Amino acid sequence: MADPRPVRIPRRPAERPRRTPSDDADRRFWDSEGGGSTDYEENRAGSARAYRMFGLYGVALIAILALFVAEAASSSDPGIASSGEVYGLLVVLTVVLAAVGAGITVLRAPRGAAFGADGVLVTDRLGRRRRWPAPPRLKTHVLQRYAGGILMGDPTELVEFSDGEGHRASYLVGRGFFDRLAPAP
Secondary structure (H helix, E strand, O other), X not given: OOOOOOOOOOOOOOOOOOXXXXXXXXXXXXXXXXXXXXXXXXXXXXXXXXXXXXXXXXXXXXXXXXXXXXXXXXOOOHXXXXXXXXXXXXXXXXXXXXXXXXXXXXHHOOOEEEEEOOEEEEEOOOOOEEEEXXXXXXXXXXXXXXXXXXXXXXXXXXXXXXXXXXXEEEXXXXXXXXXXXXXXX
């Protein structure tokens, strides 16, 4: 019997994800050099308020964690005071609460938006882009207005978008950020 020899199995190269026509349209809409919108605006006021609120929330979480750790360490029950599981559970709970707080504050404030004649392209905090149609198909509703101040900076508002097809999103932005979307009288 002959010695076995290696057999080469040809493989196709991995397929690259294909761009869809909507990706190209978003890219053209976004890229001002490609004939798209030149009206990109950063969401400075909404981002600043979101980071400041999350900072205050984080300080409060750390203070509460410190109080619980001190309470556990000074417990008369030696099983609680010397248990690593108690301290680990407190830290895990604090991390979970911090993630929920980030979702409520920081992730709700978009990075910015590009405004065009046919709608608006909003870039969220994670870099995803979402295209919304122009009014009157796009309905905007101010859910909450927040006053400015020394601690919170410029006035902001929480604006809800709805496109009439069941898609909704709410964005924390500076006051008047989306005013240019108002339909012409």
